[in-house]
Amino acid sequence: MAYIHLNENLPGIRALFDFRPETAEPLCRLADVLLHQPNSLSRAERELIATYVSSLNDCRYCQTAHGAIAAYQLDGNESIVAQVKRDYTAAPISDKLKSLLIIAGKVQRGGKQVTAEDVENARRFGATDMEIHDTVLIAAAFCMYNRYVDGLGTWAPEDIETYKPRAAVVAEGGYNRIPSDIRNQQATAAR
Amino acid sequence: MAAHHLQGDEALVLETKRSPQKAPISGKLKALLAIAGKVQKSGKRVTSEDIEAARREGTTDIEIHDTVLIAAAFCMYNRYVDGLATWAPDDPELYRQPAAQLAIEGYLVSTDHVSAVATGQQG
Numbered sequence: 001m002a003y004i005h006l007n008e009n010l011p012g013i014r015a016l017f018d019f020r021p022e023t024a025e026p027l028c029r030l031a032d033v034l035l036h037q038p039n040s041l042s043r044a045e046r047e048l049i050a051t052y053v054s055s056l057n058d059c060r061y062c063q064t065a066h067g068a069i070a071a072y073q074l075d076g077n078e079s080i081v082a083q084v085k086r087d088y089t090a091a092p093i094s095d096k097l098k099s100l101l102i103i104a105g106k107v108q109r110g111g112k113q114v115t116a117e118d119v120e121n122a123r124r125f126g127a128t129d130m131e132i133h134d135t136v137l138i139a140a141a142f143c144m145y146n147r148y149v150d151g152l153g154t155w156a157p158e159d160i161e162t163y164k165p166r167a168a169v170v171a172e173g174g175y176n177r178i179p180s181d182i183r184n185q186q187a188t189a190a191r
Numbered sequence: 192m193a194a195h196h197l198q199g200d201e202a203l204v205l206e207t208k209r210s211p212q213k214a215p216i217s218g219k220l221k222a223l224l225a226i227a228g229k230v231q232k233s234g235k236r237v238t239s240e241d242i243e244a245a246r247r248e249g250t251t252d253i254e255i256h257d258t259v260l261i262a263a264a265f266c267m268y269n270r271y272v273d274g275l276a277t278w279a280p281d282d283p284e285l286y287r288q289p290a291a292q293l294a295i296e297g298y299l300v301s302t303d304h305v306s307a308v309a310t311g312q313q314g
Contacts, residue, residue, distance in 0.1 A: 003242040004252040020256055058235065103274075111273025136274040144267035150234025151226075151259040153242075 003153040009189070010182065012061030012154050013145060017182055024179045027145070032175035034138050035069075041131055043171070044073035045097050046138060048084050049104050053139045055085040056108045059146035061156035068160060068167035078160075096125040100135040107139035195287075195294040219248035223258040230262035 002008070006015040017024035035046045047070035054062035063085065071078045083091035088101045099122040106113035114136070122132055149156075157163065170178065194201040206214040211224040222245040229236035237259070245255055272279075280286070 003237070003239065004255050016256070020253070020260075023260060057233065107270050107274045111270040111275075114274045114276070116276075133275060137271055140267040140270035140274060143270055144263040147230050147234035147263035147266055148260055151230045151237045151263060152234075152256065153237070153239075 001153065002155065006152075006154065007186070008155070012065065012156050013149050014178070014182055015154050016148060016152060017179055018186065021179060021183075024182075028175045028178050030141060031145075034134060034141060035066075036170075036174040039130075039134065040128060041097075041100075041134065042073070044070055045093075045100075046134070047073055048081065048093070048097065049100065049135060049138045050142050051081060052084055052088060052101055053104050053108050053142040054146050056105060057143065057146035057150075059150055060158075061149050061154065062142065062146050064156065064160055065163050065167065068163040069171050072164075072167050072171040094125070096122070096127055096131075099125045100127060100131065103132065103135050104139035107136055108143060111136075111140070192290045192294055195290050201283075217248070219245070219250055222248045223250060223254065226255070226258055227262035230259055231266060234259075234263070 002015065004019070007018050008015070010018050013027075017028070035050060036043060039046065047066050050066040051063050051070050054066060067078075067081045067085070071081050074080055080091060080093065084093065084101070088098060091098075099118075103114055103118050103122060106115075106118060119132060122135075127135075169181070193204045193207075197203055203214065203216070207216060207224070211228075212221055214221075216224075222241075226237055226241050226245060229238075229241060242255060245258075250258075
């Protein structure tokens with residue numbers, strides 16, 4: 001049971017978007033800019049950063065949902081997602097992404113943990129200012145989303161299969177559509 | 192910002208930062224600050240007892256929701272500001288004027304103001 005009166009048919013952050021549409025809009029716009037809109041980092045790379053930070057924060061809903069979106073962007077390769085969560089240093093991903101995951105992991109513990117050496121290291125692997133900026137903000141944003149989802153006691157399905165249909169919709173259509181999709185879903189369910 | 196909304200009572204802001212449970216603020220706000228403090232550590236730290244305590248002080252669902260989201264959002268803003276090593280003035284006076292303006296105009300206007308200053312149009 002969630003701590004406030006939510007629509008219990010909706011899991012995780014979707015129940016919160018339904019509860020407070022005024023905050024759903026800007027939260028989805030931020031996620032869309034960070035994870036979906038054009039960027040020199042691929043959508044898969046950005047979803048992997050989000051998934052990794054969510055797993056460090058032990059947020060089941062976010063790590064499973066964004067892991068499913070990352071896998072979708074990787075043509076269904078779930079093993080890369082699992083490897084990044086378990087030990088990204090051994091995962092088959094670029095050195096640049098590894099250097100950005102080091103920064104993301106530090107941001108998860110606290111912004112002050114990031115050092116000039118971490119940023120220098122990412123630059124040596126070709127990371128641009130914008131990529132460093134976006135990595136820090138993705139990691140920071142998931143420290144928000146994870147706390148929001150768990151701090152209000154929302155529920156999360158255990159079976160990854162149940163996340164896949166929504167993951168495909170978000171991977172294709174982006175995050176901005178989520179609030180209206182939830183409204184339409186609720187309207188259909190009410191009929 | 193908080194002091195501005197409190198008619199300039201900076202002592203109350205300091206006291207609330209130092210020991211929220213002893214500060215001269217409402218029982219309701221104390222209960223919400225207890226929840227916010229847990230959210231800062233992790234969303235999973237919040238318990239149904241924390242929520243019950245807040246409800247006993249008369250908080251609504253929206254107030255509990257907004258407290259959790261404000262606390263979570265500042266876990267983002269703080270990491271964003273420090274993770275990219277931005278600089279911050281030491282002198283509290285330098286924050287008072289912008290705070291007064293923000294308190295009146297809200298936060299959306301301020302992003303326009305920042306772009307204007309950055310492009311040298313004013314400020």
